[in-house]
Amino acid sequence: xxxxxxxxxxxxxxxxxxxxxxxxxxxxxxxxxxxxxxxxxxxxxxxxxxxxxxxxxxxxxxxxxxxxxxxxxxxxxxxxxxxxxxxxxxxxxxxxxxxxxxxxxxxxxxxxxxx
Amino acid sequence: xxxxxxxxxxxxxxxxxxxxxxxxxxxxxxxxxxxxxxxxxxxxxxxxxxxxxxxxxxxxxxxxxxxxxxxxxxxxxxxxxxxxxxxxxxxxxxxxxxxxxxxxxxxxxxxxxxx
Numbered sequence: 001x002x003x004x005x006x007x008x009x010x011x012x013x014x015x016x017x018x019x020x021x022x023x024x025x026x027x028x029x030x031x032x033x034x035x036x037x038x039x040x041x042x043x044x045x046x047x048x049x050x051x052x053x054x055x056x057x058x059x060x061x062x063x064x065x066x067x068x069x070x071x072x073x074x075x076x077x078x079x080x081x082x083x084x085x086x087x088x089x090x091x092x093x094x095x096x097x098x099x100x101x102x103x104x105x106x107x108x109x110x111x112x113x114x115x
Numbered sequence: 116x117x118x119x120x121x122x123x124x125x126x127x128x129x130x131x132x133x134x135x136x137x138x139x140x141x142x143x144x145x146x147x148x149x150x151x152x153x154x155x156x157x158x159x160x161x162x163x164x165x166x167x168x169x170x171x172x173x174x175x176x177x178x179x180x181x182x183x184x185x186x187x188x189x190x191x192x193x194x195x196x197x198x199x200x201x202x203x204x205x206x207x208x209x210x211x212x213x214x215x216x217x218x219x220x221x222x223x224x225x226x227x228x229x230x
Contacts, residue, residue: 004158033217042119042205042220043159045212056215090158096215104218106151108158 004107025093032074037088121221136191138206147209148189
């Protein structure tokens with residue numbers, strides 16, 4: 001059983017650029033959630049994808065967007081990067097049904113630095 | 116809205132001493148509570164969870180937490196810590212949002228175990 005894999009592990013971008021982060025979900029999981037963890041803070045929910053559609057969103061602007069593919073992997077896209085977007089981005093996969101999630105498995109994260 | 120408060124941002128202790136990491140949550144009809152651990156430069160690992168049943172839950176590495184509904188607390192304890200327990204610990208509550216669920220995290224407690 002494979003876990004959650006995120007890529008890349010680190011990257012540096014310039015303010016105003018766009019970035020795409022990738023996540024492969026754990027085998028048997030059908031839902032992917034993305035979290036932003038700023039330095040010294042707990043993770044904050046960005047959004048969740050289920051059956052290739054966004055079905056829950058936190059307090060993040062529209063320049064944060066995502067995709068889920070038929071194999072349940074996912075991408076997080078951030079446009080017009082700002083310095084405050086510098087953070088660890090965590091992907092969590094889970095098995096969902098009937099509006100409930102049955103256990104989350106987190107990846108190791110992508111450390112994004114915006115300069 | 117459900118929220119989580121971790122009362123201590125940093126807890127230094129000596130090896131083999133007992134430790135308690137405090138977590139309080141805002142009340143709700145039903146509560147599902149979690150403790151996650153994050154080692155340096157890694158993602159989140161589930162330590163233990165309370166969904167229902169016995170209010171005392173245990174992990175495989177000696178940690179335990181007790182769900183106290185009257186005090187709205189879910190404190191994490193270990194009777195004797197090891198150097199390897201040095202990490203950041205996050206308390207989280209599962210919250211419904213529309214047709215989905217998300218985790219709401221506290222700001223974390225950094226546990227440092229000194230020799």
